[in-house]
Amino acid sequence: MPVTIYEVAKHANVGIGTVSRVLNGSTQVKDKTRQRVMEAIAELDYRPHGFARALARRKTRMVAVMIPHFNGYFFIDLIKGIQTTLCGESYQMILSNVDHPEKADDYLQQLVENRNVDGLILCSLQISDAFVQTFKKLKLNVVLVDSFHKALDSIVVDNRHGAYQATKYLIDLGHRHIGMIAGVLASRPAQMRLEGYMEALSDHQIPFHEEDLTIGDVVTCNDGFSKESGYAAMKKILATKQPLPTAFFVSSDVQAAGVMMALKEAEINVPADVSIVGFDDVEIAEYLGLTTVRQPITEIGKAAAQRLLGRLSGDDADVAVQSESYRTELVIRESCRRISSAEPS
Amino acid sequence: MPVTIYEVAKHANVGIGTVSRVLNGSTQVKDKTRQRVMEAIAELDYRPHGFARALARRKTRMVAVMIPHFNGYFFIDLIKGIQTTLCGESYQMILSNVDHPEKADDYLQQLVENRNVDGLILCSLQISDAFVQTFKKLKLNVVLVDSFHKALDSIVVDNRHGAYQATKYLIDLGHRHIGMIAGVLASRPAQMRLEGYMEALSDHQIPFHEEDLTIGDVVTCNDGFSKESGYAAMKKILATKQPLPTAFFVSSDVQAAGVMMALKEAEINVPADVSIVGFDDVEIAEYLGLTTVRQPITEIGKAAAQRLLGRLSGDDADVAVQSESYRTELVIRESCRRISSAEPS
DNA sequence: TTGAAAGCGCTAACAA
DNA sequence: TTGTTAGCGCTTTCAA
Numbered sequence: 001m002p003v004t005i006y007e008v009a010k011h012a013n014v015g016i017g018t019v020s021r022v023l024n025g026s027t028q029v030k031d032k033t034r035q036r037v038m039e040a041i042a043e044l045d046y047r048p049h050g051f052a053r054a055l056a057r058r059k060t061r062m063v064a065v066m067i068p069h070f071n072g073y074f075f076i077d078l079i080k081g082i083q084t085t086l087c088g089e090s091y092q093m094i095l096s097n098v099d100h101p102e103k104a105d106d107y108l109q110q111l112v113e114n115r116n117v118d119g120l121i122l123c124s125l126q127i128s129d130a131f132v133q134t135f136k137k138l139k140l141n142v143v144l145v146d147s148f149h150k151a152l153d154s155i156v157v158d159n160r161h162g163a164y165q166a167t168k169y170l171i172d173l174g175h176r177h178i179g180m181i182a183g184v185l186a187s188r189p190a191q192m193r194l195e196g197y198m199e200a201l202s203d204h205q206i207p208f209h210e211e212d213l214t215i216g217d218v219v220t221c222n223d224g225f226s227k228e229s230g231y232a233a234m235k236k237i238l239a240t241k242q243p244l245p246t247a248f249f250v251s252s253d254v255q256a257a258g259v260m261m262a263l264k265e266a267e268i269n270v271p272a273d274v275s276i277v278g279f280d281d282v283e284i285a286e287y288l289g290l291t292t293v294r295q296p297i298t299e300i301g302k303a304a305a306q307r308l309l310g311r312l313s314g315d316d317a318d319v320a321v322q323s324e325s326y327r328t329e330l331v332i333r334e335s336c337r338r339i340s341s342a343e344p345s
Numbered sequence: 346m347p348v349t350i351y352e353v354a355k356h357a358n359v360g361i362g363t364v365s366r367v368l369n370g371s372t373q374v375k376d377k378t379r380q381r382v383m384e385a386i387a388e389l390d391y392r393p394h395g396f397a398r399a400l401a402r403r404k405t406r407m408v409a410v411m412i413p414h415f416n417g418y419f420f421i422d423l424i425k426g427i428q429t430t431l432c433g434e435s436y437q438m439i440l441s442n443v444d445h446p447e448k449a450d451d452y453l454q455q456l457v458e459n460r461n462v463d464g465l466i467l468c469s470l471q472i473s474d475a476f477v478q479t480f481k482k483l484k485l486n487v488v489l490v491d492s493f494h495k496a497l498d499s500i501v502v503d504n505r506h507g508a509y510q511a512t513k514y515l516i517d518l519g520h521r522h523i524g525m526i527a528g529v530l531a532s533r534p535a536q537m538r539l540e541g542y543m544e545a546l547s548d549h550q551i552p553f554h555e556e557d558l559t560i561g562d563v564v565t566c567n568d569g570f571s572k573e574s575g576y577a578a579m580k581k582i583l584a585t586k587q588p589l590p591t592a593f594f595v596s597s598d599v600q601a602a603g604v605m606m607a608l609k610e611a612e613i614n615v616p617a618d619v620s621i622v623g624f625d626d627v628e629i630a631e632y633l634g635l636t637t638v639r640q641p642i643t644e645i646g647k648a649a650a651q652r653l654l655g656r657l658s659g660d661d662a663d664v665a666v667q668s669e670s671y672r673t674e675l676v677i678r679e680s681c682r683r684i685s686s687a688e689p690s
Numbered sequence: 691t692t693g694a695a696a697g698c699g700c701t702a703a704c705a706a
Numbered sequence: 707t708t709g710t711t712a713g714c715g716c717t718t719t720c721a722a
Contacts, residue, residue: 002460002483004699015709020701030707050459051399052699055714060396062439076421083442092461094407095440097428114395115347116437138347257632287602287629349715360693365717375691397715400698 003046012040023048054116063308064117066096066107068124073254073282074297075123078145081301082121089309091118098125105131112138119308121145124187127152141311145304148188153311154323155304159189162293162328163196163249166277169291169330170247171204174339175275179212179245181233181255183225190225193251193279212245216255225251230258238266246339247275253285253292260288260335275336289334296326348391357385368393399461408653409439409462411452413469418599418627419642420468423490426646427466434654436463443470450476457483464653466490469532472497486656490649493533498656499668500649504534507638507673508541508594511622514636514675515592516549519684520620524557524590526578526600528570535570538596538624557590561600570596575603583611591684592620598630598637605633605680620681634679641671 005023009016014033021029022037029037040046054060065082067075079095086093094117098104104125111117112134119141127144132151135142144154170178180197183190194213201208214237216229230250237244250256256278260270270276278285281294303324310316350368354361359378366374367382374382385391399405410427412420424440431438439462443449449470456462457479464486472489477496480487489499515523525542528535539558546553559582561574575595582589595601601623605615615621623630626639648669655661 002699006699009709016700017702017709017711018707021708024701028707033707047458047460049699050461051396051405052714053701054396054461055400055716056699056701058701058714073418079440080442083440084444087442090455092439092441092459094437095424095428096437097425097432099429110435113392114437115392116395116399284629284632287632347715351715354693361716362693362695362718363691366692369717373691378691394715397698398717400700401715401717403698403717 002049003044004049005046008037008040008044008046011044012036060116060118061090062092062094062117063119063121063305064094064096064111065121066098066104066111066123066125068098068104073284074280074295077282077297078123078301081298081303082305083301085302085305085309091309112140118312119143121304121308122147124189126187141308143304143308143311145300146189148323151321153307153321155300155307155326156323157189157295157300157326157328159192159328160196160199162279162295163193163251164200165196165328165330166249166279166293167197167200168204169332170249170275170277170336171200171206173247173275173336175245175247176206177212177243177245177247178206179214179237179248181214181216181230181237181248181250181259183216183229183251183255185215190251197249216251225255227254227258227261230255231262232258234259234262238262238268244268244274247277247336249277249279251279253278253280253282253288253290256290256292257284257288260290270335271337275339277336281331285331285333291333291335292331294329294331296329300326347394348389349394350391353382353385353389353391356389357381405461405463406435407437407439407462408464408466408650409441409456410466411441411443411449411456411468411470413443413449418629419625422627422642423468423646426643426648427650428646430647430650430654436654457485463657464488466649466653467492469534471532486653488649488653488656490645491534493668496666498652498666500645500652500671501668502534502640502645502671502673504537504673505541505544507624507640508538508596509545510541510673510675511594511624511638512542512545513549514677515594515620515622515681516545516551518592518620518681520590520592521551522557522588522590522592523551524559524582524593526559526561526575526582526593526595526604528561528574528596528600530560535596542594561596570599572599572603572606575600576607577603579604579607583607583613589613589619592622592681594622594624596624598623598625598627598633598635601635601637602629602633605635615680616682622681626676630676630678636678636680637676639674639676641674645671 005016005019009019014037018029018033019037022034063086083093096107096111098107108131121143123145124147126147127149132149142152144152146156148154148156182194185191198208214233216233250259256276263270268274278290278292281292285292350361350364354364359382363378364382367379408431428438441452441456443452453476466488468490469492471492472494477494487497489497491501493499493501527539530536543553559578561578595604601621608615613619623635623637626637630637
C-alpha cells in the first residue's frame with residue numbers, strides 16, 4: 001500500500017540504489033539525478049520504512065530504558081534527560097518498567113531476545129554477571145545509571161559524599177544526636193549513603209550508635225525508598241526510642257515525606273522539635289520545604305544517553321569502560337534548625 | 346552472528362517453513378517434528394528476530410505514546426497504566442515526549458513516517474483533521490486520552506462533572522463567593538472544568554462574576570496547568586481583588602500547589618481564611634492535604650491501551666468510534682472549611 | 691504434514 | 707556516477 005523505493009526509482013527513472021543513496025545523503029550522486037529523485041520522493045510522498053532499514057542496516061536506532069517502578073519522581077526526571085538526548089539524535093526510546101524486581105531478569109531477557117534495540121540504559125538495577133556476558137556476546141551497548149558493574153559503563157552520583165554533606169550540615173547546625181533512616185542496604189546507593197553518614201559522624205568525633213540507625217523495611221519494592229517505608233520507620237522510632245535524636249538524615253525525599261507525616265501525626269514539629277534532611281531533591285521536596293541533597297538527575301540522564309550514543313556511533317567504541325560520577329549539592333530549605341547547646345549524644 | 350531459522354531448520358532436518366510454523370504455534374505440525382524443532386531451537390539457543398518478523402508480518406507490536414512534557418505527575422500515572430497493559434500483551438511502548446506543543450506535529454509526523462508502530466496513544470494533544478486523514482490512510486490505530494476528536498477513539502474523564510462536584514462541595518460548605526483559577530481555555534479539559542464550575546454556580550443561584558475567574562497564564566506550556574501559573578494567578582488576585590473569595594476551585598492540583606504557596610507567603614491560611622479544591626488527585630495533593638477531584642488516571646491509561654489493543658487484535662476492528670468517559674470522585678482532605686453565614690456574594 | 695520459494699522494503703557490495 | 711543483485715531473518719502462499 002505505502003509507496004516504496006521501487007516506485008520512486010521508476011518514477012525518477014533511476015535504479016533503487018540511486019534512490020537509496022539519495023536517501024542516505026551519499027555525495028556520490030550527480031546533482032541533477034538527486035534533484036529528479038527528490039522530486040519523485042516529494043511527488044509520491046514517499047517515506048522510508050524504518051523497519052526495513054533496520055533489518056538491512058542491522059541497526060535499529062532504538063534504545064531501551066529499564067527502570068524499576070514508575071512511582072518515584074526520580075525516574076521522571078531521569079527519563080526526561082535521557083529522552084531529550086536520544087530524541088535529538090533521532091533515536092527512539094522504548095520504556096520498560098520493572099514493576100517487581102524479581103521480574104527484572106525476565107524483562108531484560110525479553111529485551112535482549114527481541115534484538116530490536118541498539119543499546120540499553122539500565123537504571124538502579126543490579127546486573128548479574130551472566131547478563132554482562134550476554135551483552136558482550138550480543139555486542140549490545142549498555143550504560144548503567146545509579147548502579148555499578150566493573151565491566152559496564154555507568155553514570156552514578158557520589159552518594160557517599162552527598163550523605164556526608166547532609167550529615168555535616170546537621171553537625172554544623174549544632175546537632176550531636178543524629179539519627180539516620182536508611183534504604184534497604186542491598187542497594188548500593190543506600191549503602192553508600194549510610195557510609196557517608198557514618199563517615200561524617202566519625203570525622204567529627206560523634207560516636208555512632210546502632211540504635212540511631214533505622215533501616216526502611218521493604219514494605220514495597222523500591223529499595224525501601226518509599227513514603228510508606230519512611231512512615232513506618234518513624235512510627236517505629238517513636239514507639240521505641242526514649243530520647244529522640246534532634247535530627248535525622250533520611251536517605252530519600254520520598255521516605256522523608258513519610259517520616260514527616262508520622263511526625264505530624266505525633267505532633268512533633270519540623271524543624272522546631274526535630275530537623276530533617278532528605279536526599280534526591282525531587283519535586284515534593286520543594287513542596288515540603290525539605291532541606292535535601294540534590295542529585296542532578298536530568299543531567300545524569302543526559303550523560304547516560306550521551307555515553308550510549310557515543311558507543312553506538314562508534315566514536316567511543318573502543319574507549320575503556322568508564323564510571324562517571326556526579327557531585328551532589330545541598331539544598332537548604334526550612335526543615336532544619338540550629339540548636340545552641342550541644343547535648344551529650 | 347546470531348542464529349537464524351535456517352540453522353535451526355538444518356539442525357532439525359526440516360524446512361524453514363516448518364520452523365516458522367512451530368514458532369508461531371501452528372497446529373499443522375506433526376508432534377514429532379515439532380519436538381525435533383523445539384530441541385534444535387533449545388540447543389542452538391535460537392531467538393526469533395523481532396525486526397525481521399515485523400517486516401514480514403507487517404506488524405511491529407509496538408505502540409507509541411505521546412505525552413506533552415513529563416513534568417506532571419499526571420502522566421506518570423497514566424503511563425503506568427498504559428505500560429502495564431501493553432506489556433501484558435507483549436507490546437512494547439515507545440515513549441515520545443513533546444516538550445513544546447508547537448513541536449507536537451513534527452514529532453507526530455516523525456512517528457507516522459517511521460511506520461514502526463502499530464498504533465498510537467496520544468495524550469492531552471489537540472489533533473488536527475489533517476492528521477486524522479493520515480491516520481486513516483495509513484490504517485494507523487489511534488486512541489486519544491484526555492482529548493477528543495469525533496473520528497477517533499478517546500478515553501476521557503468527565504471534567505465538567507468533576508468541576509461541578511468540586512464547586513458544589515464548596516457551596517454545600519456554605520461558600521457563596523467562590524473564585525476559580527482555570528487553565529488555558531484552548532484545552533478542552535480546561536474548558537470543561539470551567540463549564541462545570543459555572544453550571545454549579547448557576548444551579549445554586551449564585552451569580553457568576555467575571556472578576557472571580559482567573560485564567561492561568563501560559564507561563565510554561567502545560568495548558569497553564571503548572572505550579573508557576575497557579576502561583577502567578579494567586580499573586581495577581583491578591584494584588585487586585587478587594588474582597589477575596591472565601592473559596593477557590595483551582596483547575597489542577599499542581600496549580601493549586603502554586604496557589605497555596607502564594608497564599609502562604611501572604612500569610613493567608615488554608616483552610617482557615619480561604620478554602621481550596623483542586624483537580625486530578627496527583628500525589629502532591631496528598632502531601633498538601635488538598636481536597637480535590639480524583640481522576641482514575643491509571644485506569645484511564647489501562648482503558649486506552651485496552652481499546653487500542655482491541656483494535657489491533659482485530660476483535661474490535663469494526664466497532665464504531667467510541668468515546669469512553671470516566672467519572673471523577675471527590676477526595677476530601679483538609680483544605681476546605683465550612684462557613685456558617687452565607688455572605689452576600 | 692511439509693518444503694520451496696516468493697516476498698516484506700531496504701542497504702551495500704559489485705559491476706558497469 | 708549509476709544499476710543490478712544479493713542479502714537482512716522472517717512469514718506465508720503454493721505445491722507436493
